Amino acid sequence: MNIALRTPALTSAEVESVRAQFPILSREVNGHPLAYLDSAATAQKPNRVIEAESTFYRESNAAVHRGAHTLAGEATELYEDARRTVAAFLAVDENEVVFTSHATEALNLVAYALGNASIGRGAGANPTAAPYALGPGDEIVTTELEHHANLIPWQELAARTGATLRYIPVLDHGGLDLEAAAHIIGERTRVLTITHVSNVTGVITPLEALVPLARAVGALVVLDACQSAPHLTLRPRELDVDFAVFSGHKLYGPTGIGVLYGRAALLDALPPFLYGGSMITTVTMERAEYLPSPQRFETGTPRIAQAVGLAEAVRFVEEIGLDRIAATEHALTARLLHGLARIPGIRVLGAENSAPRVGLASIVVDGVHAHDAGQVLDGAGIAVRVGHHCAQPLHRRFGVTASLRISAGVYTTADEIDRALEAVASIRPFFGLADDATAEAAQP
Amino acid sequence: MSGLEQLYQQIILDHSKHPHGVGLELGETTSHQRNPVCGDEITLALRWDAAHEHVEAVAWEGAGCSISQASASLLATLAEESVAEGEAWTPEQLTTLIDEFREALRSRGAIQLGEERFGDAAALSGVSKYVARVKCAMLAWVAAEDLLARRGA
Numbered sequence: 001m002n003i004a005l006r007t008p009a010l011t012s013a014e015v016e017s018v019r020a021q022f023p024i025l026s027r028e029v030n031g032h033p034l035a036y037l038d039s040a041a042t043a044q045k046p047n048r049v050i051e052a053e054s055t056f057y058r059e060s061n062a063a064v065h066r067g068a069h070t071l072a073g074e075a076t077e078l079y080e081d082a083r084r085t086v087a088a089f090l091a092v093d094e095n096e097v098v099f100t101s102h103a104t105e106a107l108n109l110v111a112y113a114l115g116n117a118s119i120g121r122g123a124g125a126n127p128t129a130a131p132y133a134l135g136p137g138d139e140i141v142t143t144e145l146e147h148h149a150n151l152i153p154w155q156e157l158a159a160r161t162g163a164t165l166r167y168i169p170v171l172d173h174g175g176l177d178l179e180a181a182a183h184i185i186g187e188r189t190r191v192l193t194i195t196h197v198s199n200v201t202g203v204i205t206p207l208e209a210l211v212p213l214a215r216a217v218g219a220l221v222v223l224d225a226c227q228s229a230p231h232l233t234l235r236p237r238e239l240d241v242d243f244a245v246f247s248g249h250k251l252y253g254p255t256g257i258g259v260l261y262g263r264a265a266l267l268d269a270l271p272p273f274l275y276g277g278s279m280i281t282t283v284t285m286e287r288a289e290y291l292p293s294p295q296r297f298e299t300g301t302p303r304i305a306q307a308v309g310l311a312e313a314v315r316f317v318e319e320i321g322l323d324r325i326a327a328t329e330h331a332l333t334a335r336l337l338h339g340l341a342r343i344p345g346i347r348v349l350g351a352e353n354s355a356p357r358v359g360l361a362s363i364v365v366d367g368v369h370a371h372d373a374g375q376v377l378d379g380a381g382i383a384v385r386v387g388h389h390c391a392q393p394l395h396r397r398f399g400v401t402a403s404l405r406i407s408a409g410v411y412t413t414a415d416e417i418d419r420a421l422e423a424v425a426s427i428r429p430f431f432g433l434a435d436d437a438t439a440e441a442a443q444p
Numbered sequence: 445m446s447g448l449e450q451l452y453q454q455i456i457l458d459h460s461k462h463p464h465g466v467g468l469e470l471g472e473t474t475s476h477q478r479n480p481v482c483g484d485e486i487t488l489a490l491r492w493d494a495a496h497e498h499v500e501a502v503a504w505e506g507a508g509c510s511i512s513q514a515s516a517s518l519l520a521t522l523a524e525e526s527v528a529e530g531e532a533w534t535p536e537q538l539t540t541l542i543d544e545f546r547e548a549l550r551s552r553g554a555i556q557l558g559e560e561r562f563g564d565a566a567a568l569s570g571v572s573k574y575v576a577r578v579k580c581a582m583l584a585w586v587a588a589e590d591l592l593a594r595r596g597a
Contacts, residue, residue: 371508387483
């Protein structure tokens with residue numbers, strides 16, 4: 001976050017010009033202007049992304065990587081341009097970028113490719129995947145704060161291969177127990193899979209303390225970057241991870257597309273996950289030879305229009321600059337956390353953790369279920385997420401079943417944060433739980 | 445009355461804070477229902493008379509949002525009232541009641557629950573305008589329906 005402190009935040013005028021590009025932000029909800037504070041679930045889309053996707057359908061739609069006609073050539077070029085744009089965004093090679101349907105599929109792709117390696121399948125005739133085979137005695141290490149998408153595929157991989165799934169526990173303040181991690185990651189560890197940013201606390205994972213532990217024992221490192229890609233500069237190579245995944249729709253891009261970065265040598269060695277068309281060279285009735293990556297992992301007609309839309313979203317983010325987005329969100333996060341701390345009966349999950357975080361906070365309202373609390377905000381035109389946010393183990397660790405998550409995006413204003421704070425302060429009074437201090441302390 | 449006040453009528457807030465019918469007995473036949481979206485949980489039992497022909501009581505335990513908890517409490521209250529009035533539900537009557545309740549809740553505000561038939565539970569009419577909350581209100585009623593189905597009603 002040092003970058004965030006050095007770089008100027010967006011000015012109000014700049015934020016307004018960003019907001020003007022998002023048509024949905026001008027609508028009303030329940031008689032109030034929409035305050036969209038659910039970008040961690042999915043971000044809104046700027047006109048240019050909507051236009052890029054629909055222009056593709058209107059002007060260039062064709063199947064890619066096949067057919068010799070002009071449109072097929074154009075579509076292929078746009079699709080591969082999108083890959084180059086995403087590769088440059090991550091500062092990796094284009095053959096290291098695989099498009100998937102979503103981040104969940106990207107994580108499953110890695111888990112299933114390792115699973116297929118474990119039953120002796122290779123990338124083709126050459127069994128180069130043997131070194132990545134997992135079996136009894138091997139360990140896969142994850143953490144207690146993962147999104148279910150970075151937990152369940154590994155539970156299943158462990159079940160299929162006989163490997164053991166272990167996890168780094170979470171401390172009371174919501175941070176990872178790094179001392180425990182040093183004991184858990186060891187000679188038996190073959191894979192460390194970990195989130196870059198918690199989707200519940202917003203805290204950035206101290207990768208610099210964890211990745212070297214995995215490297216020291218030769219384990220693969222998988223990074224779930226869904227909550228970091230929209231908020232901070234993502235450089236998988238600098239982070240020294242083997243795989244990184246993120247979703248397009250949280251990065252102001254379309255739904256239906258995810259990205260997998262994989263180190264070239266690994267993608268070339270691992271067997272496919274899904275099998276069928278678009279990923280083969282020669283097929284007989286008995287067997288098939290597979291294309292090199294990334295095509296080997298993009299079975300079936302790919303997400304062409306979505307890739308084109310995602311590339312436009314990446315250009316949108318790059319033109320603003322992720323360092324400036326981070327600086328802007330840093331100020332909003334401080335305003336949000338400071339404001340929440342002053343409201344009686346509100347617990348911010350992981351508030352005691354002083355580690356750097358992105359623009360989101362999950363709260364528990366004393367005496368009010370998250371679903372009811374969220375309804376009060378919805379009534380005020382404020383969109384937030386309620387529930388367990390696909391992180392049941394972490395909620396259990398915090399001793400709650402559900403929370404209310406407020407999350408910012410590039411278009412979020414200080415005024416919207418203040419509206420959310422005011423609405424949060426009104427929750428307990430609405431349900432008859434006000435204490436005398438509430439009204440006074442609620443002023444942001 | 446604002447939309448929010450229509451949803452959270454005083455009857456609903458009272459029932460969620462002081463629920464009726466809470467307390468299951470060990471070994472009782474129950475139906476456990478969950479709303480995975482928000483983690484609401486209801487475990488519910490239908491207690492039958494000796495002849496196994498009429499519902500004597502609805503008992504339940506649960507945790508979750510005020511709508512889900514109040515709805516379970518209101519169902520239990522409605523059962524108490526039917527017994528007190530000498531009109532304890534047969535399986536068929538309860539099935540019809542659940543169907544009517546579901547139809548109203550899914551009507552997006554078009555159908556109101558009648559007080560004559562639903563008593564205080566009519567206050568749940570406001571839920572039908574909130575599509576995301578219909579499942580919360582249905583939870584206890586779905587549990588009752590599940591028990592009726594298992595009974596072979």
